Amino acid sequence: MSEQRPPEEQGEGLRAAAARKGSFLGTLRAVAWSFLGIRKGRGYEQDVSQLNPVHVIVAGVIGAVIFVLVLVVLVKWIVGSGVAT
16 A cells, blocks of 8 residues: 655645656647647656646647637638538
């Protein structure tokens, strides 16, 4: 069974993770791969050790907004190009 760490130690781990110097561009690339659902195990392990969690959250929100906007534009384009009955 895994041991629970005290909240003080958990906070230190989060602070250390947030202090990582991973590039935002690398984070965007990792988030794009996750949106597609394809990633090799080696790349995943590298991402986990290098990415800044704050960057991941921001990149995820940006990716989700872009995804929704693309869907809205696609639906408007399809509905707008329909044949009049």
